[in-house]
Amino acid sequence: MSRLDIQGLHKFYGSMEALKGIDLTVPEGEFCVFVGPSGCGKSTLLRTIAGLEEVTRGTIAIDGEVVNHQRPRDRNIAMVFQNYALYPYLSVFENIAFGLRARKAPEAEVKRRVGEAAEMLGITALLGRQPRQLSGGQRQRVAIGRAVVRDARLFLFDEPLSNLDAQLRDGMRAEIKRLHHEIGKTTIYVTHDQIEAMTLADRIVLLRDGRIEQQGPPLELFEQPKTQFVAGFLGSPQMNFLPVTLEGGAIRLADGQTLPAPPAATGASGPMTLGIRPEHLSRSTGEAGPTTGRLDALIDLVQPTGTRTYTQFRIGDVEVTAELPAHTVERPGARLPLSVDMARTTLFTADGRALGAR
Amino acid sequence: MRLHPERGLGLSLRLVLALAVLVFFLFPIYWLAIIAFKTPEEIFAYPPVWVPENIQFANFLVLFKDGDAETVFNSLFIAGVSTVFAMLLGTMCAYSIARYRTGGNLFSDWIISNRMIPPIVIVFPVFLLFVTLGLVDTYTGLILLYTAFNLPYVIWMMKGYVQDVPLELEEAALVDGLNRWQVFVKVVLPMVRGGLFATAVFTFVFAWNEFIFALILTRNEVTTFPVQVTHYFGGQSNFWAKIAAMSMLGTVPIFIVVAFLQRYLVRGISLGAVKG
Ligand SMILES: Nc1ncnc2c1ncn2[C@@H]1O[C@H](COP(=O)(O)OP(=O)(O)OP(=O)(O)O)[C@@H](O)[C@H]1O
């Protein structure tokens, strides 16, 4: 179990700056997820931690010891790769044992540890096979086995589930979480899938264009996004963003309707963006109150998913999605009064920062 | 299983055709082989003796008794050692070029362009060099020369194979605790094994068949087998029996090498990475 400290980390590829000053601390035993859109630098950050990329500026320390100039093998880190990185010419057993043999572990220990890892992952029956005789999910287990078999200080995962089909992915996700509970090792996990990030993480580090946009526990990022980017990245269906004008404690929408301003908006005014999550819109049952807004919606699309129904309507020229209980709306064309829980909405200034964010 | 009559007919036609092609290609080899086992009378008999009465080994025995057969071992030694050298050096160079872009993008193009010079063009300077260095008529001389000749080809071929090795495999090994050199030996070499064998076969065959340099740079100490065969084409007469027997001796090693490594010669059988 180890702690990771990164300070002022910059990484250049030639003149391209991939990481633009990363400060991050991952405490012992934490499950930390790097998430962000493609090309934001997640893999680059992970690979500099592993020692596969050189650091241009800044420090990476494991347990207080700066490892910038250590070779990957000296950092004692285990890593699971996106394409599994299994050696096709070695059996499953030898694949898992690879890291132990590289470190010259005695044969008896290799046997014991590989056995234990295989047991933990339920792949004991596969140990004698060749990697090409395995399914995608089984290969992924072997790849994870290769990591857990070693007594590494950090576990790194780079999009380990992205090659699996959706159903398998859900199963493996749960398994990785269970594994982390069992082993308790400090883990860093890269994904561009926000659901994976939300479900797995103790701490989400949301990257954007080489910088940390926001980091914290999943629900904190979800409920108190510091920027419009964070708010839009997390949550599915996506948060609705409406252009509004804030004046005198009221919010005026593009089509003239008004909503009461949330408490965070006190003292602010001018053009803003109002963020409303689809699940915070509901069928209105009464009049507007000080914290409940009322919207009149002309429904133009209804998408039932079973338990919930995604309902779309327009305000000005923005398409808005509401997530309503099934049977609330039957068909497009209906007029529907909606209420908005203003305390759970967020206002963003023109530069994308949330009002009231600390 | 009973065949449909038409299919049966088509099948026999195909078989006949295949047989004809086979005879066309195999007959010269058969003829060469059979001469090696014939008596002088049978060789010159007219009409020709298609199948000799009894197989006799006199032609081969003579080659071994007079020491001519040693040239096959010379060839074996020179081609074998130079192949090992070229493969070792070339594969390391290829790895360096493929992974570290050693020498920039055009370096490997320049290397392979060296291989395109007609050998005859450089025979004379090489001869002078060898005279100066005292390498004429030595194993070392020919081994060095063939190694140098084959290096560009090996580098070029192996560079392609190395580039096909997924980088992830090497990175996983680095993280798992190997150093660069160990990664090369334990990951890269097994991954390019097929390419290694295929390239080695061509390298070996080149050295085995090389004639011009062997002719000019050797006297009588380290004569190679192709050079030896030419000694049997006399001004007055040709020693057909010796030519045939020697050719057989020279073909057998190649035959064994190719048969043994045949499955690697099909480039399609590359191990490839395990992907999802
Ligand atoms: N070896 C490299 N040379 C030059 N630029 C690179 C290199 N590797 C990555 N980059 C660039 O650095 C940036 C960050 O890349 P990175 O691979 O870290 O993104 P990512 O967040 O992992 O994206 P994805 O979700 O697509 O994997 C990208 O703009 C990419 O083009």
Ligand SMILES: [Mg+2]
């Ligand atoms: Mg990536």
